[in-house]
Amino acid sequence: MLKTYPIMTTPTFEVVTMTPQWASQLLGQTTQKNRKFKKRHIDRLTHTIKTGGWLLTAQGIALDSSDNILDGQHRLAAVVKAEKPIQIMLGRNLDPSIFNVVDTGSTRTAGDALEILGSVKGKTIAAALKNYQFYYQYPKIRWSGSQTPYHSEVTKLYEIHKDYVEPMIDEIARRRKSFRCFSESVALTFSLLARDRHWSKVPILSFMDAICFGANLDSEDVCLSFRNQLGSGYFKRRGTNPAQYMLNSFIKCFNSHVQKTPTIKFVAPYPNTEMYAIVDAKKIHPILEVIPNVPSF
DSSP states (O other): OOOOOOOOOOOEEEEEOOOOHHHHHHHOOOOOOOOOOOOHHHHHHHHHTTTTTTOOOOOOOOOOOOOOEEEOOHHHHHHHHOOOOOEEEEEEEEGGGGGTTTSSSSOOOOOHHHHHHTTTTHHHHHHHHHEEEEEHOOOSSSOOOOGGGOOHHHHHHHHHHHHHHHHHHHHHHHTTTTTSSOHHHHHHHHHHHHHHTTTEEEEEHHHHHHHHTTTTTTTHHHHHHHHHHTTTTHHHHHHSSSHHHHHHHHHHHHHHHHOOOOOSSSOOOOTTTOOOOOOOOHHTTTSSSSOOOOOOO
């Protein structure tokens, strides 16, 4: 007796415009039991769609022959919540067994994405750009992994700022060889924020020199005390988000440094302090040429 096999339909793939109405219909009619919705994941996707950061990739929506959702429920929910259509890859007639294997592979990081684009220090720059976006979007709350921007947002920031961050990370890394008590990514984030406030590379790197080398510093220069504290284990352990805490400390120290505020002992910000604003270079040197406005996002 010949063994028979079920007739399998041929999968099809196409790029479609997924509207909120269509997404809602697919979510409402599916009988496939999916994972529970993760609100934070949906919120991140919704933000990406609303702000124009959504990019078409090979990852999209997977349906079986009955239009049950096998993969992509969070993307569909985000389209509904954003109330905005997106271009997305749609696979139909897929084998229901793929439900057990999607999203189980190795995850590509934002740093990997930047290195694919040619960055030698992609992971460090990606971390800096994430902090940069956190600073502007969440200045009053503690940063957490649930707020992490998507790779498309990080790569977009990289394309905007790569002519600045690539040479600057080399300058920071060279100085940090003499004083490894802070992360390169935090220092790079700080430099981006300082540039946004019209500071050129010269005073930014001069500040880094004061911290990394500590040469010829006046006893009342805030950088001297800050440098000593950076070397303490207690300072590094303060705060639940070390990068956020360190960045705020850099900003506070820089403000005192450029305003020449006499400081014997640097008082670090409390871990839950709102993010400080960097003093604008135009207020310190109103008659000197400073760098023009630059795009932040």
